[in-house]
Amino acid sequence: MKTYSIDDLSITCEKQGADKYIKISYPFRYGKYAEIKSDNYTFQFNLNGEIKTIQGRGEGWLDAAEWLKRNAGNDWTYFAAGGYTGAYDFTGEYYVPCLPYDSNGIFGHNRFQSPEVTHAFEAWHQLINRLNAIDKTATPNKINGFINRILLMGPKTLEQRAHNLHEIIGGRVSVLPPDTRHVEYDVIPLTIADGCLYNCGFCRVKSGNGFKCREKQNILDQILQLKRLYNKDIVNYNSIFLGQHDALFAGPELIEYAAMQSYEILGLKNSVIKGPRLFLFGSVDSIFRADASLFEMLNKLPYDTFINIGLESADPATFEMIQKPLNKKKVTLAFHKMMKINKKYTKVEISANFLYGADLPETHMPSILDLTRNQLDHFHSKGTIYFSPLENIGSIQEVKNKFTEFKTLCRLPVFIYLIQRL
Ligand code: SF4
Numbered sequence: 216m217k218t219y220s221i222d223d224l225s226i227t228c229e230k231q232g233a234d235k236y237i238k239i240s241y242p243f244r245y246g247k248y249a250e251i252k253s254d255n256y257t258f259q260f261n262l263n264g265e266i267k268t269i270q271g272r273g274e275g276w277l278d279a280a281e282w283l284k285r286n287a288g289n290d291w292t293y294f295a296a297g298g299y300t301g302a303y304d305f306t307g308e309y310y311v312p313c314l315p316y317d318s319n320g321i322f323g324h325n326r327f328q329s330p331e332v333t334h335a336f337e338a339w340h341q342l343i344n345r346l347n348a349i350d351k352t353a354t355p356n357k358i359n360g361f362i363n364r365i366l367l368m369g370p371k372t373l374e375q376r377a378h379n380l381h382e383i384i385g386g387r388v389s390v391l392p393p394d395t396r397h398v399e400y401d402v403i404p405l406t407i408a409d410g411c412l413y414n415c416g417f418c419r420v421k422s423g424n425g426f427k428c429r430e431k432q433n434i435l436d437q438i439l440q441l442k443r444l445y446n447k448d449i450v451n452y453n454s455i456f457l458g459q460h461d462a463l464f465a466g467p468e469l470i471e472y473a474a475m476q477s478y479e480i481l482g483l484k485n486s487v488i489k490g491p492r493l494f495l496f497g498s499v500d501s502i503f504r505a506d507a508s509l510f511e512m513l514n515k516l517p518y519d520t521f522i523n524i525g526l527e528s529a530d531p532a533t534f535e536m537i538q539k540p541l542n543k544k545k546v547t548l549a550f551h552k553m554m555k556i557n558k559k560y561t562k563v564e565i566s567a568n569f570l571y572g573a574d575l576p577e578t579h580m581p582s583i584l585d586l587t588r589n590q591l592d593h594f595h596s597k598g599t600i601y602f603s604p605l606e607n608i609g610s611i612q613e614v615k616n617k618f619t620e621f622k623t624l625c626r627l628p629v630f631i632y633l634i635q636r637l
Pocket residue numbers: 410411412413414415416418419420421422460498525
């Protein structure tokens with residue numbers, strides 16, 4: 216970890232963060248990266264030279280424990296420190312990701328409008344100009360190589376690379392499963408099936424297309440192209456998201472094929488971050504269709520698998536209002552199947568989403584509590600319930616009060632779904 220100084224810049228080409236994801240209440244970095252520190256900012260870059268995080272210091276920055284992080288879709292997220300304001304109780308994380316686009320984040324302010332964040336982006340652009348102007352004749356080769364990589368990855372190139380990512384997988388990931396919070400949303404997306412089964416009236420993330428599986432050859436082509444795109448930085452990934460909205464319905468053969476091909480070809484075994492994880496969405500009908508052999512297969516994969524099911528409600532009036540073709544009986548059966556699977560398979564966890572909205576019928580919340588409290592005889596640590604806020608959630612204080620009351624009564628872990636795209 217040798218550091219080289221040029222004027223006020225301290226440049227370190229090889230830094231090593233943690234080798235597994237943990238829940239921690241102070242800024243923490245994972246995997247291998249490189250770093251440049253100026254008087255006021257710390258800029259971190261991935262192994263391809265792409266900017267990864269920016270963290271300010273001193274008076275020109277909002278909070279010493281907060282930082283900006285860029286993902287492979289070229290979106291920036293502001294990680295706000297929430298550890299001391301009870302955010303962990305609401306989200307399961309000590310940091311609250313604040314997004315620059317419309318989401319359902321109910322915690323924290325939109326930091327992207329603050330001058331401190333604007334200045335941080337300006338500082339990154341100024342850094343690129345400075346690196347461009349440095350006389351590199353006397354600097355070590357390693358430093359020059361690193362600087363050249365950064366210069367190749369300017370804002371336009373980063374935009375183009377995000378575009379390439381979306382082209383490979385067939386479009387932007389409109390929403391990641393809530394469980395991807397366990398890996399700080401750092402997943403490689405791979406589309407194994409497009410569309411979804413229900414095309415519900417209320418949904419803001421649907422593609423509008425009917426469900427259709429991809430061919431194996433298409434999945435293989437995506438993996439090979441993803442390997443080229445992520446390039447040197449692939450060693451910093453240990454998790455795959457199988458998209459789009461109902462990969463579980465693709466069935467065991469395609470899921471196993473996609474999971475194993477990506478594990479082998481993307482070299483997840485050699486990731487510098489341990490504990491590979493597989494994330495996917497499912498639906499009520501896909502969980503009915505999935506038999507024991509599918510879960511046996513998942514349990515034997517070299518991943519811990521997280522499946523997130525959209526149950527939304529257990530209330531007939533709510534289903535009618537949100538135009539989702541489900542009913543109380545189906546949701547109740549799916550919920551109990553989920554609980555059985557969570558109990559039986561150590562490496563598989565199924566979580567469930569329910570809606571939260573100020574305009575939903577009064578019978579909505581009690582229907583969920585009936586399932587998640589009255590129909591369970593004790594607390595279960597597996598089978599997280601996520602509340603997915605609709606556009607109108609009413610007052611934040613009321614949300615917090617209702618959520619806290621629900622959390623106290625529910626016999627499963629309960630968190631708010633922070634909708635995030637990729
Ligand atoms: S809620 Fe799920 S099933 Fe319904 S439209 Fe949205 S993605 Fe499709």
